[in-house]
Amino acid sequence: MLHSSPGGAGSGTAASARRLMSIGTVLNQLRDEFPEVTISKIRFLEAEGLVEPQRTPSGYRKFSPEDVERLGYILRMQRDHYLPLKVIREHLDALARGEGVPYPVVSPAPSGELLDVIDGLSGDAGATADGRTAARVGRAELLAAAEVGEGELAEWESYGLIGPAVDGAYDADAVTVAKLVADLGRFGLEPRHLRAVKAAAEREAGLVEQVVAPLRLHRNPQTRAHAEATAREIAALSVRLHAALVQCALRARPS
Incomplete structure (x- = not known):
């Protein structure tokens, strides 16, 4: 009780x-x-x-x-x-206040797949054969997942940190970005501060694309499929390298 x-x-x-x-x-x-x-x-x-x-x-x-x-x-x-x-x-x-209120619910209730996306648990399990994430959420669901208001989301979109697909839905990566931007905001980091992070991510994506672009153009479908797996592997390594470099840079700063 x-x-x-x-x-x-x-x-x-x-x-x-x-x-x-x-x-x-x-x-x-x-x-x-x-x-x-x-x-x-x-x-x-x-x-x-x-x-x-x-x-x-x-x-x-x-x-x-x-x-x-x-x-x-x-x-x-x-x-x-x-x-x-x-x-x-x-x-x-x-x-x-002593009010006998019923247990609150949200309708419609999200599916198990959506809950996995919101909790950041979907990972590669939610990806299709060509590497795209299958699970998608609407704008209201994204706002609830990140625990922010419409104004904050609009500001993030104005800085290019997040955006919907052509059908207006958001994929699992967008949900993850929204939650991370919200968490960083609680430390005083505003969207304008995160533009450098966005630019660095785009440069890293460009490097990955340089490696896998020839594979994607190959006639052999198995080679093209291998390109997507290679892109994901390089991206994961790039994220680990980025994290390690940030830690090294912090340790090198005078305390």
């Missing part, structure tokens, strides 16, 4: 103080049911006002069992019912 209290702040008793947990302990408890949850996710839910842990004089978060129960409830609504945070917050606020 979910408690209506928004968090453990102000409980004050000695017994409850002994039961308070660090964010690491909370993470370990939640991961039994939610393996993908991270400390950053918990902090984000706190920043959005969905949970209010206590703070020690040194500023460390301390979560009550009720906070952990609330976090589990929130994550369950996201995972099982595909609910954006705004809907979850409204539902929890209604519970806190």
Whole structure:
């Protein structure tokens, strides 16, 4: 049973103080049911006002069992019912007011394939034989997946960070980009800051295309199919190299 209290702040008793947990302990408890949850996710839910842990004089978060129960409830609504945070917050606020509100749902409910796309789990499994991603989502579904508003998405599109196909739908890669841009935005990185990342990605794509273009023009269909597999392999290696180079550059900077 979910408690209506928004968090453990102000409980004050000695017994409850002994039961308070660090964010690491909370993470370990939640991961039994939610393996993908991270400390950053918990902090984000706190920043959005969905949970209010206590703070020690040194500023460390301390979560009550009720906070952990609330976090589990929130994550369950996201995972099982595909609910954006705004809907979850409204539902929890209604519970806190003592209102007997029904469990919120989104209609139509997304298919299992769509949930895989939104959770970033589809990978190559969602790709067709020629390498294109089969799963596609609409604009409203993309907004819900990235937990952003129409204005933010329009701004991303104006900077060329994301865009729909000719039919107005978005593929799995677009969903991933949207979620990453949203996550970076919480650190103060705006779309204008990410234009350099976009330009670098386009240059890397150009390098891949130089390698596989001759294969794609080959008469042998097996060779053409091999071109797509080669492109994906080179792209994966390029991403790993990019990540390693960023880490090296950060380590080389004076602390």
